[in-house]
Amino acid sequence: xxxxxxxxxxxxxxxxxxxxxxxxxxxxxxxxxxxxxxxxxxxxxxxxxxxxxxxxxxxxxxxxxxxxxxxxxxxxxxxxxxxxxxxxxxxxxxxxxxxxxxxxxxxxxxxxxxxxxxxxxxxxxxxxxxxxxxxxxxxxxxxxxxxxxxxxxxxxxxxxxxxxxxxxxxxxxxxxxxxxxxxxxxxxxxxxxxxxxxxxxxxxxxxxxxxxxxxxxxxxxxxxxxxxxxxxxxxxxxxxxxxxx
Amino acid sequence: xxxxxxxxxxxxxxxxxxxxxxxxxxxxxxxxxxxxxxxxxxxxxxxxxxxxxxxxxxxxxxxxxxxxxxxxxxxxxxxxxxxxxxxxxxxxxxxxxxxxxxxxxxxxxxxxxxxxxxxxxxxxxxxxxxxxxxxxxxxxxxxxxxxxxxxxxxxxxxxxxxxxxxxxxxxxxxxxxxxxxxxxxxxxxxxxxxxxxxxxxxxxxxxxxxxxxxxxxxxxxxxxxxxxxxxxxxxxxxxxxxxxx
DNA sequence: TCGGTCCCGTTGTCCGACAACCAGACCATC
DNA sequence: GATGGTCTGGTTGTCGGACAACGGGACCGA
Numbered sequence: 283x284x285x286x287x288x289x290x291x292x293x294x295x296x297x298x299x300x301x302x303x304x305x306x307x308x309x310x311x312x313x314x315x316x317x318x319x320x321x322x323x324x325x326x327x328x329x330x331x332x333x334x335x336x337x338x339x340x341x342x343x344x345x346x347x348x349x350x351x352x353x354x355x356x357x358x359x360x361x362x363x364x365x366x367x368x369x370x371x372x373x374x375x376x377x378x379x380x381x382x383x384x385x386x387x388x389x390x391x392x393x394x395x396x397x398x399x400x401x402x403x404x405x406x407x408x409x410x411x412x413x414x415x416x417x418x419x420x421x422x423x424x425x426x427x428x429x430x431x432x433x434x435x436x437x438x439x440x441x442x443x444x445x446x447x448x449x450x451x452x453x454x455x456x457x458x459x460x461x462x463x464x465x466x467x468x469x470x471x472x473x474x475x476x477x478x479x480x481x482x483x484x485x486x487x488x489x490x491x492x493x494x495x496x497x498x499x500x501x502x503x504x505x506x507x508x509x510x511x512x513x514x515x516x517x518x519x520x521x522x523x524x525x526x527x
Numbered sequence: 528x529x530x531x532x533x534x535x536x537x538x539x540x541x542x543x544x545x546x547x548x549x550x551x552x553x554x555x556x557x558x559x560x561x562x563x564x565x566x567x568x569x570x571x572x573x574x575x576x577x578x579x580x581x582x583x584x585x586x587x588x589x590x591x592x593x594x595x596x597x598x599x600x601x602x603x604x605x606x607x608x609x610x611x612x613x614x615x616x617x618x619x620x621x622x623x624x625x626x627x628x629x630x631x632x633x634x635x636x637x638x639x640x641x642x643x644x645x646x647x648x649x650x651x652x653x654x655x656x657x658x659x660x661x662x663x664x665x666x667x668x669x670x671x672x673x674x675x676x677x678x679x680x681x682x683x684x685x686x687x688x689x690x691x692x693x694x695x696x697x698x699x700x701x702x703x704x705x706x707x708x709x710x711x712x713x714x715x716x717x718x719x720x721x722x723x724x725x726x727x728x729x730x731x732x733x734x735x736x737x738x739x740x741x742x743x744x745x746x747x748x749x750x751x752x753x754x755x756x757x758x759x760x761x762x763x764x765x766x767x768x769x770x771x772x
Numbered sequence: 773t774c775g776g777t778c779c780c781g782t783t784g785t786c787c788g789a790c791a792a793c794c795a796g797a798c799c800a801t802c
Numbered sequence: 803g804a805t806g807g808t809c810t811g812g813t814t815g816t817c818g819g820a821c822a823a824c825g826g827g828a829c830c831g832a
Binding site: 452 | 580583589604617619620629637688689
């Protein structure tokens with residue numbers, strides 16, 4: 283005799299699931315407003331409190347966006363909605379430098395290649411600007427970690443590939459800040475980093491896909507070498523991402 | 528005169544943020560139970576309804592897990608919690624085959640390489656089993672798309688890299704089901720797929736990193752070729768992922 | 773044209789209540 | 803002694819109703 287595990291879902295989950303189903307089915311399109319909470323409650327035949335609980339989940343996933351005090355609006359979740367959660371999840375799992383680095387070694391060169399293929403002039407300019415700002419920060423003796431993270435994020439934006447953007451973002455957000463302790467102990471690492479960044483941007487600027495990919499790969503490999511050289515453990519978990527205040 | 532955008536957050540968000548903060552800070556560790564809703568409400572000085580709304584968001588992120596009707600337990604979000612959301616987000620953004628394929632081309636060979644380095648015997652056996660089950664399905668003339676997806680998921684599990692697992696999963700969940708319409712029109716594609724899968728597993732089994740990576744790369748490149756050959760558009764959005772019922 | 777005022781719909785929050793459910797303790801029966 | 807029943811307390815899930823805060827639109831007066 284076979285028993286299928288029966289799972290009565292609480293009402294608030296059914297509300298989430300149903301609204302999500304309708305959005306996915308296309309009955310509700312991004313940009314459209316959801317009915318008011320009272321209408322939803324009446325429609326589902328549950329209390330408004332229950333609807334509100336159900337809505338919160340979708341809201342935190344970026345599927346609904348709420349303009350303070352206004353009606354809820356359907357939205358297509360963007361990388362910015364999901365990446366911080368993913369980064370946090372990885373940090374909580376105590377992901378190691380080695381794990382992150384392996385993914386970066388696969389994705390970053392691809393990002394550079396695609397950026398060389400698709401980057402708009404404004405994006406190349408933004409990359410150059412980040413390099414310049416990094417120069418300024420280094421001249422003041424401060425840490426370039428945040429700008430390093432930004433540089434790589436900009437490259438993957440310039441690749442115009444949303445799947446790549448989403449896959450890469452949490453990795454970059456954890457990996458590059460891990461370079462923080464590297465700077466004081468390995469001063470020449472900054473020069474090498476800036477040189478590599480410059481080569482990447484130049485290659486992107488002249489639409490040299492192979493060159494962009496190659497320099498990015500060298501840069502990532504070099505990053506690991508620097509990390510090892512100062513005696514940091516590759517198999518130690520990285521620090522959780524800094525949270526915006 | 529400078530104004531910083533002031534953003535009074537609703538109470539339920541402050542509750543989410545505060546609980547999340549405590550978890551991240553380590554005051555509450557995975558496995559531990561959260562105080563009861565009534566206690567939290569008393570502690571924060573808000574109503575229980577407000578606490579419940581705040582909790583829903585964390586729950587949907589996998590940070591809290593709720594054993595039906597029992598106290599909430601802190602958990603470290605796993606890839607399985609986040610990947611479906613990511614896949615859905617990509618589908619809603621109407622990501623194209625080309626975008627997904629580029630990421631797969633970067634990640635899958637790396638996954639195969641790392642699997643060759645780290646796979647446990649049981650994992651190699653599971654891979655072989657999936658190939659056998661695919662043979663059976665093909666013999667019945669059915670579509671191997673689901674098993675193809677599973678095969679690649681197993682390879683990346685065998686890589687023992689949690690960052691890779693999280694980055695790759697949503698891509699695989701969307702990309703391989705896109706092969707569905709390919710089968711009837713290109714019968715030999717299945718043989719090529721199975722042959723490639725076999726080569727990958729063999730290479731993993733003998734710890735041949737280069738071989739595993741190479742065959743996986745060929746397999747991915749071949750996939751795109753098949754997709755083009757049957758006249759499917761590379762720049763068309765892929766179908767949203769099937770939802771488990 | 774600008775600012776003020778009023779009204780109305782909607783959200784955010786609260787309160788109090790109760791059924792459903794789980795776990796554990798305790799007890800009756802065989 | 804093992805099995806199953808009953809009771810009880812703590813917790814969650816859901817409900818109904820209530821009200822302040824706020825945004826937006828309409829309307830009005832300077």
